[in-house]
Amino acid sequence: MNLHEYQGKExxxxxxxxxxxxxxxxxxxxxxxxxxxxKEDSGSGVVVVKAQIHAGGRGKGGGVKLAKNxxxxxxxxxxxxxxxxxxxxxxxxxxxEGKLVxxxxxxxxxxxxxxxxxxxFYVSIMMDRAKKCNVIIYSTEGGMNIEEVAEKTPHLVHKExxxxxxxxxxxxxxxxxxxxxxxxxxxxEMSKFITKLYAAFVGSDASLFxxxxxxxxxxxxxxxxxxxxxxxxNALFRHxxxxxxxxTDEEDPVEVEAKSHGLNYVNLDGNVGCMVNGxxxxxxTMDIIKLSGGEPANFLDVGGTADAERVEKAFRIILxxxxxxxxxxxxxxxxxxxxxxxxxxxxxxxxxxxxxVPIIVRLQGTNADIAKKLIDESGLEVRSAILLQEAADIVxxxxx
Amino acid sequence: xxxxxxxxxxxxxKIEHVIMAVLINNNSKIIVQGFTGKEGTFHAGQMIEYxxxxxxxxxxxxxxxxxxxxxxxxxxAEAVSKAGADTSVIFVPPKFAxxxxxxxxxxxxxxIICITEGIAVQDMVKVKAYLEQFPDxxxxxxxxxxxxxxxxxKCGIMPGFIHRQGKIGxxxxxxxxxxxxxxxxxxxxxxxxxxxxxxGDPIIGTTTKDAVELLMNDPDTEGIVMIGExxxxxxxxxxxxxxxxxxxxxxxxxxxxTAPKGRTMGHAxxxxxxxxxxxxxxxxxxxxxxxxxxxxxxxxGATMAKALGK
Numbered sequence: 238m239n240l241h242e243y244q245g246k247e248x249x250x251x252x253x254x255x256x257x258x259x260x261x262x263x264x265x266x267x268x269x270x271x272x273x274x275x276k277e278d279s280g281s282g283v284v285v286v287k288a289q290i291h292a293g294g295r296g297k298g299g300g301v302k303l304a305k306n307x308x309x310x311x312x313x314x315x316x317x318x319x320x321x322x323x324x325x326x327x328x329x330x331x332x333x334e335g336k337l338v339x340x341x342x343x344x345x346x347x348x349x350x351x352x353x354x355x356x357x358f359y360v361s362i363m364m365d366r367a368k369k370c371n372v373i374i375y376s377t378e379g380g381m382n383i384e385e386v387a388e389k390t391p392h393l394v395h396k397e398x399x400x401x402x403x404x405x406x407x408x409x410x411x412x413x414x415x416x417x418x419x420x421x422x423x424x425x426e427m428s429k430f431i432t433k434l435y436a437a438f439v440g441s442d443a444s445l446f447x448x449x450x451x452x453x454x455x456x457x458x459x460x461x462x463x464x465x466x467x468x469x470x471n472a473l474f475r476h477x478x479x480x481x482x483x484x485t486d487e488e489d490p491v492e493v494e495a496k497s498h499g500l501n502y503v504n505l506d507g508n509v510g511c512m513v514n515g516x517x518x519x520x521x522t523m524d525i526i527k528l529s530g531g532e533p534a535n536f537l538d539v540g541g542t543a544d545a546e547r548v549e550k551a552f553r554i555i556l557x558x559x560x561x562x563x564x565x566x567x568x569x570x571x572x573x574x575x576x577x578x579x580x581x582x583x584x585x586x587x588x589x590x591x592x593x594v595p596i597i598v599r600l601q602g603t604n605a606d607i608a609k610k611l612i613d614e615s616g617l618e619v620r621s622a623i624l625l626q627e628a629a630d631i632v633x634x635x636x637x
Numbered sequence: 638x639x640x641x642x643x644x645x646x647x648x649x650x651k652i653e654h655v656i657m658a659v660l661i662n663n664n665s666k667i668i669v670q671g672f673t674g675k676e677g678t679f680h681a682g683q684m685i686e687y688x689x690x691x692x693x694x695x696x697x698x699x700x701x702x703x704x705x706x707x708x709x710x711x712x713x714a715e716a717v718s719k720a721g722a723d724t725s726v727i728f729v730p731p732k733f734a735x736x737x738x739x740x741x742x743x744x745x746x747x748x749i750i751c752i753t754e755g756i757a758v759q760d761m762v763k764v765k766a767y768l769e770q771f772p773d774x775x776x777x778x779x780x781x782x783x784x785x786x787x788x789x790x791k792c793g794i795m796p797g798f799i800h801r802q803g804k805i806g807x808x809x810x811x812x813x814x815x816x817x818x819x820x821x822x823x824x825x826x827x828x829x830x831x832x833x834x835x836x837g838d839p840i841i842g843t844t845t846k847d848a849v850e851l852l853m854n855d856p857d858t859e860g861i862v863m864i865g866e867x868x869x870x871x872x873x874x875x876x877x878x879x880x881x882x883x884x885x886x887x888x889x890x891x892x893x894x895t896a897p898k899g900r901t902m903g904h905a906x907x908x909x910x911x912x913x914x915x916x917x918x919x920x921x922x923x924x925x926x927x928x929x930x931x932x933x934x935x936x937x938g939a940t941m942a943k944a945l946g947k
Contacts, residue, residue, distance in 0.1 A: 364758055364759075364762065364839065364840075366839050366840070366868075366869045366870070366906075367869075367870055369762060369765050369766070369840055370762060370766070371762070400766070401762045401763050401765070401766035402763060402766055402767075439759065442757055442758075442759050444758060469757055469758050469759065471731060471755045471756060471757045471758065471905065472757035472758070472759065472760075474732060475757070501903050503897075503900050503902065505895075505897065507895075513813075514813055515811060515812045515813030515814060515903075516811065516837060516902060516903025516904045516907060517809070517810060517811020517812065517813065517814035517815070517837065517864070517866055517892050517903075517904070517907075518811065518812075518813040518814040518817060518892075518934075519902070519903060520814075520866060520867070520892035520893040520895075520896055520902050520903075520907065521811075521814050521817070521890070521892040521934035522934075523893075523894075523895045523896070524892065524893070524894045524895050524916075524932070524933070524934065525933060525934060525935060526895070527894065527895045528932060528933050532895070533895050536896070536900075536902055536903065538903045569813040569816045569817055569820075570796070571794065571795060571796035571799075571812075571813065571816055572679075572794065572796070601817070601820060602796055602799060602816060602820070603796055603798075624935070625817065625821075625934060625935040626933075626935040626936070629933070629935055
């Protein structure tokens with residue numbers, strides 16, 4: 238689960254991490270009130286208007302603007318709120334349709350006393366799968382695309398691995414500050430910043446923190462100016478307050494609906510829908526669709542209890558996509574009995590009425606033969622198969 | 638003996654059966670943690686029906702009772718001392734499963750198979766580090782279908798009837814896709830020595846390479862099917878190991894050739910972050926290391942038959 242920038246900052250602040258302060262607004266009136274408050278608190282009439290969507294690179298699409306007075310604030314807030322913001326990370330990238338901006342953050346200008354006196358760093362924390370522990374990745378090249386920095390100047394990207402039981406040690410926090418070339422007060426502030434940030438990462442069961450930029454002001458204060466926070470869904474039971482921050486407006490509405498029915502669904506751009514039990518087999522089924530000359534329209538794992546009700550829900554969700562030209566159902570019955578799934582397909586077909594695309598059902602495993610008979614005798618226009626290759630061949634045939 | 642250290646103990650015990658398999662066999666003394674729960678009850682019942690030597694189960698607070706005609710113990714330590722348990726299958730909910738794994742390790746269990754899906758990553762990071770003090774222990778999973786040595790023992794949730802005792806070892810991160818491979822191997826006239834579902838999470842106890850190594854050293858395995866998926870570097874690590882140490886044909890498949898970047902595809906570990914995570918990159922390195930890579934999951938069985946000249 239991803240947090241918005243303002244939510245991430247709220248969480249970081251609760252762990253004592255210094256953040257660029259700001260107030261959230263959903264309309265122009267709130268934006269003006271937020272501006273007045275930020276101005277009063279910071280003593281500066283300069284603010285940054287930041288679009289709040291779940292995607293990086295917001296500045297590139299015009300979603301982040303500096304406002305030096307109330308008129309500029311109104312102009313930028315008016316432009317950004319309600320815009321379809323395109324960034325390199327929104328669906329389709331800068332050429333796509335973008336994402337609707339529903340909220341903006343009116344943030345203080347943290348670059349004090351002057352912009353030139355401040356320095357930007359990059360800090361992220363994630364779990365390193367190969368080393369099986371958390372790693373802090375940091376660089377002097379703040380505000381940049383870190384993947385590019387790593388490619389062009391790998392010596393400027395440092396990593397610090399953290400012991401799973403001991404946690405971040407003081408010498409490691411100092412090492413980070415030292416490697417970033419800091420001394421004096423700045424050195425101490427960076428060590429503190431890293432220590433608190435790591436505590437927040439572990440405390441919130443995050444899967445990713447990306448602070449870019451982490452800014453050292455001209456007064457040698459460390460501030461998280463931006464933050465990207467992803468949390469581990471499997472750990473949300475420990476964090477009801479963070480779970481409540483989920484913004485389903487930022488997620489694909491069909492995926493949200495599928496999830497509420499216990500279906501694991503990912504929308505894709507292809508023309509053949511699929512319904513499978515098990516994630517690995519679902520990915521393999523997508524692959525076989527491609528090998529048969531089609532493109533998968535979705536990933537859909539119906540889970541371990543593929544009953545008639547779920548099958549019908551899955552059908553309805555796949556059929557929402559107008560691009561779908563055929564549907565392949567691939568079930569390997571273990572605990573799931575194929576005859577029950579077959580009955581689900583027959584029932585769903587009858588309940589939905591006219592299904593305008595060919596359906597290929599491949600049922601294998603427990604009671605596969607009974608299931609095939611059920612499908613074949615139903616009188617429905619459903620093609621059945623037992624071997625995976627047979628199913629692939631039928632997909633190729635209907636697409637031809 | 639070509640077995641890994643942890644199985645030297647099995648090999649040394651009085652086994653007269655010719656086939657010994659890896660990880661589990663008919664001499665294993667198996668317990669189920671989460672024995673009296675819904676999942677534990679159903680699957681322990683299936684395991685017993687298959688003929689698996691289940692010597693009891695553990696549910697704290699229910700010790701002394703009998704469930705599925707087997708004794709219930711309060712702790713794993715009690716199951717070890719009273720029933721001689723050496724293998725545990727865990728069906729405990731994700732919140733409590735990390736604790737269950739560590740309890741089994743502490744009690745001296747040598748093979749821990751954790752079926753549970755949905756364990757928090759930071760919990761598994763800690764468990765993995767905790768297990769380092771038990772070098773003879775092997776954890777399979779979590780988020781896996783378990784391990785089966787057909788005809789001997791079934792420790793997990795896989796349907797027993799699709800398996801046949803035979804000479805093909807199978808290693809996979811997936812559940813139903815493993816069944817698919819098993820079914821194809823069986824239909825191609827071969828059977829399985831041991832099928833190891835290593836699990837779909839980012840942090841798991843036994844990696845692809847570890848499992849391949851066990852099967853490579855197993856005298857009863859003639860060929861290995863290795864099924865991977867997008868995310869992580871386990872298949873590449875295994876491929877490099879196979880190139881140096883392989884003595885048997887390996888057929889490989891990577892699921893997720895059509896998966897988009899940055900999306901979790903069902904399994905928590907199945908996500909493309911960088912270029913090395915893609916199916917394409919993994920298939921390339923596997924082929925370079927001499928693995929028979931198939932792009933279609935429908936041809937796993939046939940490719941193995943061909944590789945073995947059958």
